[in-house]
Structure formats: structure tokens, C-alpha cells
Amino acid sequence: MKENSSSSDIRTVLIVGGGVAGLTAAAALGARGITVDVIDLKKGAEGSGLGIQNRGVDALDAVGALDDVVAAGAAHKKAPLRFYDSEGTLVFDPSPPPREDGKPSYIIVYRPLLAQILTARAKSAGVSVRIGLSISSLTQHEDRVEVDFTDGTSGSYDLVVGADGLRSSVRSIVFGDEVKPVSTGTISLRWVPRGIARIGEAGFYYGDDTEMVVIPMHDDMTYVSVQHPDDRKLNDHEARLLLRKKLSQFSVPLLTELHRNLAEDEHVLVRRYESLLVPSPWHRGRVVLIGDAAHATTAHLGSGGVMALEDAVVLAEELAAPGTVESRLDAFERRRFERCRTVVETSVQLSDMQKAGANATEMGAARGPAMEVLAQSY
Ligand SMILES: Cc1cc2nc3c(=O)[nH]c(=O)nc-3n(C[C@H](O)[C@H](O)[C@H](O)COP(=O)(O)OP(=O)(O)OC[C@H]3O[C@@H](n4cnc5c(N)ncnc54)[C@H](O)[C@@H]3O)c2cc1C
Numbered sequence: 042m043k044e045n046s047s048s049s050d051i052r053t054v055l056i057v058g059g060g061v062a063g064l065t066a067a068a069a070l071g072a073r074g075i076t077v078d079v080i081d082l083k084k085g086a087e088g089s090g091l092g093i094q095n096r097g098v099d100a101l102d103a104v105g106a107l108d109d110v111v112a113a114g115a116a117h118k119k120a121p122l123r124f125y126d127s128e129g130t131l132v133f134d135p136s137p138p139p140r141e142d143g144k145p146s147y148i149i150v151y152r153p154l155l156a157q158i159l160t161a162r163a164k165s166a167g168v169s170v171r172i173g174l175s176i177s178s179l180t181q182h183e184d185r186v187e188v189d190f191t192d193g194t195s196g197s198y199d200l201v202v203g204a205d206g207l208r209s210s211v212r213s214i215v216f217g218d219e220v221k222p223v224s225t226g227t228i229s230l231r232w233v234p235r236g237i238a239r240i241g242e243a244g245f246y247y248g249d250d251t252e253m254v255v256i257p258m259h260d261d262m263t264y265v266s267v268q269h270p271d272d273r274k275l276n277d278h279e280a281r282l283l284l285r286k287k288l289s290q291f292s293v294p295l296l297t298e299l300h301r302n303l304a305e306d307e308h309v310l311v312r313r314y315e316s317l318l319v320p321s322p323w324h325r326g327r328v329v330l331i332g333d334a335a336h337a338t339t340a341h342l343g344s345g346g347v348m349a350l351e352d353a354v355v356l357a358e359e360l361a362a363p364g365t366v367e368s369r370l371d372a373f374e375r376r377r378f379e380r381c382r383t384v385v386e387t388s389v390q391l392s393d394m395q396k397a398g399a400n401a402t403e404m405g406a407a408r409g410p411a412m413e414v415l416a417q418s419y
Contacts (some may be wrong), residue, residue: 051075051360051369055188055198057176057211060086062332062349063204064159064170068104069357071166078196079163080174086152089231089310090264092256094120094147095415097347100354102144109158114150115259121147121243122343124401129241129293133405137416149258151233175205179214181326200366201328202356204349207315209334215325222315225339225392228272230284231310232265233258234302241295247401248290255295265299266340270396272313280309314339314392318385321378324370331356336381341391342411344384351419352377376419387411 054070056063059081067077093101093110101107110116118140124133140146160170179201180187186201203211207222243256254266267287275283281303288300303309317337323330332349359373391407399407 050366051199053198054078054200054202055080055186055196056202056204058203058205058209058332058334059156059160059170059172060204060206060332060349061091061155061159061346062334062353063202064156064163065100065104065106065350065353066202066204066331066356067163067168067170068106068159068166069354070360071163071168072104073357073361075360077163077166077168078198079168079170080176080190081170081172082175084172086156087310088308089152089233090149090256090258090262091152091155091346092147092149092264092343093347093350094122094343095347095412096417096419097344097350098144098146098148099418100347100350103354104159104162106158106162107144109161110148110150110155111145113154113158113259114148115257116145117147119146121256123242123244124405125242125244125246125293126401127246127248127291127293129246129295132247132401135405135409135412149256149264151258151262175210176214179211179328181328186327199327200360203328203330203334204332206333207317207337209330211328212319212330212334215328216319216330220317220319222317222337224272225314225316225389226272227268227270227314227339227392227396228275229312229314229340230267230269230280230287231312232284232303232307233262234265234299234307235261237261237263237295237302238298240298241293245401245404246291246293246296248287250398251287251290252395252401252404253287253291253296255299263299268314268339268392268395275311277308280311281305281307284309316385316389318382321374322371323374323378327366329356329370329373336385338385338388339392341388341395342384342408342415344388344415347415348381348384351380355419380414380419383411383414
């Protein structure tokens with residue numbers, strides 16, 4: 042259903058990047074009667090899990106996607122994010138009590154399924170989604186942005202949204218290359234095995250030098266994630282060996298079961314952890330950055346995707362209010378900058394603490410203040 046509340050100035054929007062931020066923004070803007078085109082270089086998302094907590098749940102609800110994500114994923118009334126030692130003894134439970142409004146506190150969903158749901162929401166709001174396409178140039182005018190696409194076609198829009206992730210082309214075309222992602226000197230290893238027996242609790246397990254995140258997902262999938270303090274490239278075999286070595290530190294049955302099941306044909310996703318915070322402002326004229334294109338970090342708070350969801354919904358809300366494009370984009374950023382900075386900086390701090398050998402209690406305590414901020418509405 043169209044909400045009859047679009048700002049008089051913005052009628053057409055191009056969103057570059059159809060990830061969490063781009064598709065959610067498309068659904069939110071399309072629902073407000075704005076004509077939206079989304080372009081992406083590729084279809085779908087990487088085969089891993091995304092944990093959605095705090096107000097990310099409300100952002101999904103705002104675009105009408107919450108019920109579908111709950112149905113597709115594993116939803117929890119109380120976030121399953123407790124801290125255990127290597128033998129499985131509970132050390133620290135920072136999870137807030139269940140929400141009073143009955144919504145889940147935490148959902149974990151397979152990223153390709155989330156991409157399908159958000160694409161369907163965007164399309165049902167009238168959005169066009171084109172895959173295999175990017176931009177080759179953007180030319181700003183006072184009242185529009187002229188865009189050349191990589192397939193030789195062109196278009197004219199009232200606003201362009203750069204939602205094209207950490208290595209954003211929109212950012213480098215419009216903002217230049219002074220602001221670049223910075224390596225944290227660490228990598229993440231992620232694995233989503235199927236058929237692991239449900240013989241333990243979800244949570245953060247602390248071994249000798251390792252924080253292992255294990256969260257059962259929907260169907261028979263389990264999400265496993267760990268940081269390693271070295272960002273050298275690893276091939277598939279090396280990634281499996283490293284994850285196996287880390288799992289071998291634990292005597293908890295759930296983790297020994299994972300260790301036993303990490304066979305040679307299993308795929309472990311390796312990703313360098315990098316951080317980025319584009320200094321204010323995130324907009325130049327009629328081009329604005331959202332999601333990882335503007336702010337990205339490690340997964341220590343599990344909130345980068347949540348920030349992307351919130352950015353999308355707040356952008357649509359602010360563009361619907363009266364005012365010039367400049368004033369609406371300023372208002373968007375006033376609601377977003379400090380919150381996203383908290384996520385970026387606290388996550389890097391947690392990553393550094395982990396490298397320095399912090400224990401479960403220290404890590405849990407350092408997460409606390411940021412999680413309190415993120416529990417507040419956006
Ligand atoms: C290991 C790891 C685990 C994480 N776990 C969590 C978690 O549990 N919870 C959470 O909230 N966050 C998590 N995050 C963070 C989260 O993944 C990101 O913050 C989120 O995906 C950002 O969404 P986005 O849409 O801004 O960017 P992306 O997801 O990167 O999407 C960008 C899109 O733009 C497209 N694109 C790129 N360049 C171009 C171009 N030139 N033209 C057109 N399209 C382009 C890409 O194909 C992609 O589809 C994690 C991050 C990492 C690294």
C-alpha cells in the first residue's frame with residue numbers, strides 16, 4: 042500500500058546497490074509513492090547468516106518484512122547471546138529481557154533468504170530492480186542527477202543513494218578516494234553447516250585465544266563465526282584447518298560436534314575485517330551514502346546490517362518530511378551519525394580487546410554501553 046507522504050521535491054530515486062541497505066530503502070521509498078530504480082552488479086547475497094537485533098527488528102517491521110523474515114529465519118524472544126567459557130559454563134548474560142511489544146529481540150536469517158524477502162517487498166512497492174548493472178558516471182545539477190550506466194544507457198533522478206557497500210563506487214566518484222576502508226588486521230571465518238545436533242546453547246564461547254559465536258539457525262543450519270588476528274589471504278583448505286584448530290580448544294559437546302563435522306568439502310567463508318566512517322556530511326548535493334558505503338566495521342556488535350536497515354527507514358522518513366533536499370539529508374544524518382559512529386568505534390575497540398586476549402566478562406562489559414544505545418529507537 043502506498044503511504045501518501047512523499048516530499049514534494051523527490052519523485053525519482055536511483056539506488057546503487059541492492060544489499061540490505063539498498064533494498065530496504067527501496068521498499069521504504071517505493072511505499073511512499075516515489076519511483077525507485079535499484080541496480081546491483083550481482084544477484085543475491087553471500088551464503089551466511091545475518092543476526093538482526095535491537096531496532097533492526099523495527100526497521101524490518103517498518104517496511105512490512107518482519108513477518109516474512111521471522112517465518113524464514115530463527116526468531117528469539119530473548120536474544121541468545123550469552124557468554125560461556127570453553128567448558129560451556131555460563132559466565133555472563135547480557136541479553137535484555139523480552140520486548141514488551143511481543144516482537145522478537147533477535148532473528149538470525151540466511152542472507153540469501155533475506156535478500157529474496159527484501160527484493161519481493163521492494164518489487165511489491167513498484168520498485169524496478171536491475172542486476173548486472175552499475176554506474177559509470179554521475180553528473181549533478183541543481184535539480185537532478187544525470188547518470189550513465191555501464192550498459193551504455195542513462196537516466197535522470199532527483200536523488201541518488203549510494204548503498205553499494207564497503208568499496209562503494211558512488212563514494213569514490215562523488216566523495217573522492219581520501220576516505221578508504223582501514224584493515225583491522227583481522228579476518229572473520231564463517232561457516233554454516235547443516236545437520237549439526239542441537240546439543241548446546243547458542244552464544245559466545247571463550248577458548249584460549251578465541252571467541253567462537255555459535256547460533257542455531259532455521260532448517261538444520263548452524264551459524265559459526267570467529268575472528269582471527271591476522272589478515273593474510275587463506276585458501277579453502279587453510280581456512281578449514283584454522284577453524285578446526287580454533288574449535289579444538291573447546292570441550293563443550295556442541296563445539297566438539299562442530300569440530301567433528303568440519304569435513305574437507307565444507308566451505309568456510311573468509312572475510313577481512315575493515316572499518317570505515319565517512320566524516321560528516323554523507324551527502325554531496327543530491328547524492329547520499331547509506332549502509333556500509335558510509336560506515337562499516339567488524340561484527341563484534343553484530344550491528345552493521347542493523348545500521349543499514351535503520352539508515353534505510355530513517356532516510357525514507359526524512360525525505361517524506363517537508364523541506365529542501367539539503368535540509369532533509371541533513372536531518373537524516375543528524376539521526377544517524379552518532380549511532381553509527383558508536384557501532385563502528387566500539388566494534389573496532391572490541392576487536393582490539395579480543396586480539397589483546399580480553400576474557401568473556403571484559404568483552405561483555407565493553408559491549409554493554411553500545412548495546413544500551415542501540416536498544417533506543419532510531
Ligand atoms: C563477518 C561479518 C559478519 C557480520 N554479521 C553481522 C550480523 O550478524 N548482524 C549485522 O547486523 N551485521 C553484520 N555484519 C555487517 C553487515 O554484513 C553489513 O553491515 C551489511 O551487509 C551492510 O549492508 P549494505 O547493504 O550497506 O552493504 P552490502 O551488504 O555490502 O551490499 C552492497 C551491495 O552493493 C552491490 N554493489 C557493490 N558495488 C556496486 C556497484 N559498483 N554497482 C552496483 N552495485 C554494487 C553489491 O553487490 C551488494 O549487493 C557482518 C559483517 C561481517 C564482515
